[in-house]
Amino acid sequence: MTDHLRAHDAALERLRALHPLKIDLSLDRMRRLCAALDNPQDRLPPVIHVAGTNGKGSTVAYLRHMAEAAGLEVHVFTSPHLVRFVERIRLAGTLITEAHLADVLERVEAANAGEAITFFEITTAAAFVAFAETPADLCIVEVGLGGVLDATNVIAQPAVSVIAPIDLDHREFLGDTIEQIAVEKAGIIKPGAPAVSARQQDSVDGVLETAAALAGVELTLMGRDFDAWEERGRLLVQMQDRLLDLPAPALPGEHQFANAGLAVAALLVLDDPRIDEAAMGRG
Template sequence: MANLIKKDIQKIFNYYEPALPKSLSRINKLLKLLGKPHFRLEKIIHIAGTNGKGSVLTFLKSCLFHNNLTVNALISPHLLRINERIVIKNNFVKDKILIDALNRCDNQLKRNEITFFEVITACGFDLFSQFPADWNILEVGLGGRYDSTNVIPKKNVAVITPISFDHENYLGEDILSIAKEKFGIVNKATPVVIGKQKKEIVEYISKNKFFKKNKIFMYDKHWVVKESQGKFIYEDEKDSIEIRAPHMIGSHQIMNAGLSIATLRFLKKNNDLRIEDQIIKKGIMNAKLLGRLEILKGRISKKLNNSEIWIDGCHNPSGANAIAKAMKSINSKDTKK
């Protein structure tokens, strides 16, 4: 595999299975052969949910960066290059480092069946143990319970973004079945911060003794977010923060920003993090993520004559509704000008 990877690292998709039955056994076996690097990781934020995972990760990473901390991260999917899936100390992994990590994994596999996502996750854990950062942020690829990132034995906090219908053939046909798969990243010892959820999921959480009162920080019960004329206000039981609307457009991004603030403040409350509100404000306002309701610029825009091309990576009904709402708001503002 090494020679072809050196020729084009972006073609490694072709080497592994696209999908296999739900199981953590394959990645656990590979990680054992690599010396269990995931057991050496500390300071972990684990993010699951249907929509907003990448945006929440981006907000968190920006806030931690502005707090003079380094971040390693596993991100999926990538937009342009596979390197975007692994962040080492605030930067996308370099080709040479990624190639070496992939070769280490491949040398252990001996042609065993394994998925691309399992391999790239193992590479990430291997690199995180070699290049330790102040924080490790893990974004679930699919579901949660059987996701490759869920081999981490202990985490400082789990974050659950809004849950809706997606990948029903894999996660379940009804919303509670899907939610239970997402909540699979939470164990009894894991503090959890929960974003805005559907009524059925809120009722499930409130009736489930698994979610201990001192371990949960939930939207509309412990924290809220309110929009107000180009800014938003985050409030919890201790304090409030007023912040200018982030670069990322849409009410859904304000909710993602709020969930990120709730996570940081919950970590602070649990004495896992020292961070001031001014740093949080700076991090939220400066966070940027390509491919999230982004207007294309450059040569193509010059040929459009008063037209625009906007792109977004949403891929399910709930995401499409959020983008439609944001575009309607943008058009309404343009009409008033």
């Protein structure tokens, strides 16, 4: 085992020990740490921020592959990891190296100065530092828990906010009803950033529409403003002004047509001319 890998593992263990004794969903700790790091979250490439209960990971994967198929260099932050922590941070198309991660964690740990902070918060800050210091065309950030008070929600100005299907999850933190949970997830909808949502339960639609209206942004909702379905082994995405006929997603399951369609709609709302229909098909 190399020295930098040992440093990386040791740093992660030290950071786990800083976790508050009680779970307290708050952005105060994250804002304090980001300020000490010169606010890396404000120095990112255009951000697609993805929340929801089901399909977040698949939607992020489709977004990344379609953007990369267009030749864009893409940062990606996801959680949790399957085998190695570095899977959470993809820098301009490549997983962060163990050595780079160890260096960033050391700097973030020093900036935190031993203050109580959750493991997810401090590692999210590390990802933002790495993203801010590495040039890229696009940044895709997956919410960890909820939305309103999730550590990733220090991003003040995403380019697009994406809401995957919402269901009952983490009720001990987010609320006992689907509507309460939807309010938390809708917290990533910000002024100046159009929002795109998967097909939702009727009561969730109203929550998202209210959040978008309060932010003064347009909500593009699957089943109302666009739709996606499988037809003859292809993915069809019907927008208000066009119909896209794309290859079927490679991930198995009928629900993947909806996830891929959500990603397509988000990229169309992003409106980057480099990501054309041909690139979406390749992705």
